[in-house]
Amino acid sequence: MENKLPSHVGIIMDGNGRWATARGKERSYGHRAGSDNVDKIVTHAFSRGVKALTLYAFSSENWARPKKEVDELMRLLKIYFKKFIKKVVKNKVRLFVMGDLSVLDAELQKIISEGMEKTKDYGDNVLNIAVNYGGRQEIVHAVNRLLENNLPVTVEGISKNLYTAFIGEPDLIIRTGGELRISNFMLYQGAYSELYFTDVLWPDFDEKQFDLAMEEFSRRNRRYGKV
Ligand code: FPP
DSSP, X not given: OOSOOOSEEEEXXXXXXXXXXXXXXXXXXXXXXXXXXXXXXHHHHHHTTOOEEEEEEEETXXXXXXXXXXXXXXXXXXXXXXXXXXXXXXXXXXEEEESOGGGSOHHHHHHHHHHHHHHTTOOSEEEEXXXXXXXXXXXXHHHHHHHHTTOOOOHHHHHHTXXXXXXXXXXXXXXXXXXXXXXXXXXXXXXXXXXXXXXSXXXXXXXXXXXXXXXXXXXXXXXXXXX
């Protein structure tokens, strides 16, 4: 069994489209399967001792996808957050949604604020979902907050003004779906994160796959630039 566990894990959930195409279905079918997979991994990660989980659900760049696909992703997010709110008391997981939420439709914004408000006092586990999120945009947002408050722009200052300031930096970032890039995900706070890439497509990324990532993390030697 592994001896080191990541406290905060970020996941780039990639491969829904290819998963659907391989089954002769449209991409939205893959997003629905991907959405069904979210709860399984969230439950498992928390049961394994992970404290915070950040999931990349919709990037600032995803608006460029066909409208039908964007609409389906927004619909799935609404369903997910509504279900989450129903289970709030039982699960005691704090929900946080990071990104520029101001451009989301009013109903989704309302569901998100309700979910965040109802769970804000839960501290043990945090589920952080990135929606209309971009790492570069987040850094700009943090710098602007410092400037608005007449504060100096420093490394610590930026860190404190990132959306994730309250959960800290991810120890491990997992990307499913075979691509070897970060795609604008947690650029600042991911500076020293361990990276784990797998070819497994997100709808197929199950508990066993998650455990493989945990095992690999436990074998890594994190030096943070030191020897
Ligand atoms: C990448 O697959 C995945 C996304 C852009 C969206 C991720 C969304 C979900 C898993 C569902 C909704 C989320 C929640 C939290 C309920 P892709 O479409 O880029 O796949 P491809 O690389 O195979 O084309």
